[in-house]
Structures are given as C-alpha cells and as structure tokens.
Amino acid sequence: MARIFISIGSNIEPERYFNAGLKALSVHFSNLCLSSVFESEAVGFNGSNFLNMVVAADTELDIAGVVAVFKQIEQDNGRKIGAKKFSPRTLDIDLLLYDDCVVTTPVELPRAEITTNAFVLWPLAEIAPDLSHPLAHQSYQSLWDNYDKSQQKLWPIEFHWSY
Template identity: 85%
Template sequence: MARIFISIGSNIEAEHYFNAALKALSKDFSNLCLSSVFESEAVGFDGSNFLNMVVAADTQLDIAQVVAVFKRIEQDNGREIGAKKFSPRTLDLDLLLFDDCVVTAPVELPRAEITTNAFVLWPLAEIAPNLVHPVEQQTYQTLWDNYDKSQQKLWPIEFYWSY
C-alpha cells in the first residue's frame, strides 16, 4: 500500500469540480485526508482565480495506474485533452508524491511544483508537516516556513463539501 499526495486545482465552476473530484477519488483510493481549500491568483496566465488543495490517499495501484486514474477523472469532468498548460481548467489532478519515490517516468516525482508553488506547498505542509521531501531532505513545514511568501498571493477559504 502506497501513500500518495494529490494536488487538485480548478478555476471553472471550482466548487462543483472539487466535489466531483473527491467523489471520484474516494471510489479509487482509500483513507483520504483533505487539506484546507485555498484560493490563489492564476499563475502563468491572466485568468480567474483558482481553488487549490492537496489530498493524501492510500493506493495499491502503481504510479502509471494512478496517473491514468487522474486523467480519466479529469476527462470525465470536462478537461480538454491537449489543453495548453497555462489556461483555465475544470479540473487539474497532479500526483505530487508516491511514498518517497524519486522517478522521472512515467511522471516526475516528487513533483517540482511542491517547492515552487505556494498553492501546492502550503496545503501539503498543512496535512503532512513532518513528512520529509525525498530530495530536499527537509520537512514540508520547514520548506513552507522558508518559502518566499511574497511570490504568490494565496489565502484559505471556507469550503462546504457535498461529495
């Protein structure tokens, strides 16, 4: 059984798609642990604000199978295949961590956005503060404490779940 961490983001009907994502994730994975939901400005393009969060879960699937599940969930929820990276989206699911694996294929793990994007690092530090980044060899809480918070505007919001 592997412990995975998933970044969820949306800036199109975000509340609807967050609930849909969590409903789908709860069918394929177990022991979900949810961070707070954070709102942030779009990064890399001019667009409406995003909602973001991190979810931890357990799985018996391998990395490639997990990524395939994420792609299926995204597509089931209106994600356009081949949409450009910096654009509005209904749902974005990214595998951040798979236990303490460090790999480059089928995806890069740990995901680089962990240390570069506040909307990933803050919620990850919230639910796994004492977990150690397998490359940086620092806890996520330490990485968040040392993060330059002037880089990105981010704030927690109240969110009501219906999944």
Template identity: 70%
Template sequence: MAKIFISLGSNIDPERHLKAAVIDLEAHFGELVLSSVFESEAVGFDGTNFLNMVVAAETELSIAEVVSTFKQIEQDHGRVKGAKKFAPRTLDLDLLLLDDTICNHPIELPRAEILYNAFVLWPLAEIAPSLCHPVVNQSYQALWNAYDKTSQTLWPVEFNWSK
C-alpha cells in the first residue's frame, strides 16, 4: 500500500464540498487522516476565499487511477472539465505525494505547489511533520518553519464535520 497525500480546496459553497469530498475519498480509499481546515485568499486571481486542507490515505491504485478518481469526484460535485485554472471552483483535488515517488508523468510528483503555497504546506506539515520532501530532503515541518508567512494570507478555521 502506498501512502498518498491529497490537497482539497473549494471556494464555491466550500463547507458542503469539502464534507462531500471527504466522504467520497473515504469511500474510495478507506480511513483518512485529516488536517485542520484553513481559509485562504484566492491565489492567482481575484475571487472569494478558499477553504483548504490536506488528507492522507493509503492506496494500491496507480497514479493515473488515483488522478482519475479525483477527477470523477470533482466532476460529481460540479467541477467543470476543462475550466480555466485560476478561477472559482466547487472542488479541487490534487495528488501531492505518493510515497517518495518523483515523476513528471502522468503528473508531476511531488507536486511543486507544496513548496510555494501556504494552503498546501501548512496542512501537510500538520499531518506529516517529520516526513521529508523527496526532492529537497527537508521535513515538511522544517519547510513550514522556513516559509515566508507574509507571502500568503492563511488562517485555521473551526469546521463542523457533522451533517
């Protein structure tokens, strides 16, 4: 079984979509480890704030199968296939890591945004602080400690997981 880390984000009815995504991910991958939920300003475009988190799971699926599963979950929750990258979205699921895999195909792993987006790095450091980034060989906690926290606005929020 491979350990995967998944970034979740939404800025269209985000509470509903994050809850639904966690339910769907649990149905596909079993037990999950959830970070706190963080609110952040939109990055790359003007838009409403996002809710973001990182989830860990285990899988025997290939990278392509995992990504396909994520795309289906996104589409099931109203994400428009082929929509522009920097725009509001119901749900965004990104595979950040699959064990220590380093690759560029079928997707880039580890995902580059781990190192430059606070909304990915902080929740990842929260649930996997001692795990090391396979390229830069530093723990996620060390990377978060060194991160320029003035570069992006981000804060943890209370999140009610009950339906």
C-alpha cells in the first residue's frame, strides 16, 4: 500500500469539478485526507482565479496506474486532451508524491512544483507538515515556513463539499 499526495486545481466551475473529482478519487483510492481549499491568481496566464488543494490517499496501484486514473478522471470531467499548459482548467489532477519515490518516468516525482508553487506547498504542509521532501530533506512545514510568500498571492477559502 502506497501513500500518495495529489494536487487538485480548477478555475472553471471549481465547486462542481472539485466535488466530482473527489467523488471519483474516493472510488479509486482509500483513506482520503483533504487540505483546506485555497484560492490563487492564475499562474502563467491571465485568467480566472484558481481553487487548489492537496489530497492524501492510499493505493495499491503503481505510479503509472495512478496517473492513468487521474487522466481518466480529468477527461471524464471535461479536460481537453492536448490543451495548452497555461490555460483554464475544469479539473487538473497531478501526482505530487508516491511514498518517497524519486523517479522521472512515467512522471517526475517528487513533482517540482511542490517547492515552487505556494498553491501546492501550503496545502501539502497543512496535511503532511512533518513529512520530509525526498530530495530537499526538509519537512513540508519547514519548506513552507521558508517559502517567499511574496511570490504568489494565496488565501484559504470556505468550501462546501457535496461529494
């Protein structure tokens, strides 16, 4: 059984797609632990604000299997195949961590944006503050405490779940 950490983002009907995404994740994975939901400005393009969160879960799937489930959930929720990287999203689901694996295929783990994007690091530090980054060898809370918070505007919001 592996413990995985998942980044979820949306800036198109985010309440609808967060709920749909979490419902789908709960079908495929167990022991979900949800961070708070955070709102942030779009990064890399001009667009509506994003909602973001991190979810921890347990899985029997290997890394490729997890990624395939994420891609299917995204597509089932209107994600356009081949859409530009920096563009609006109905649902963006990324694998951040798979236990303490460090790999480059089928995806890069740990995901680089953990240490570069506040919308990933803050919610990760919230649900796994004492867990250590497998390359930086610092806890996520320590990484968040030392993060330059002037780089990105981010704020927690109240969110009403119906999944």
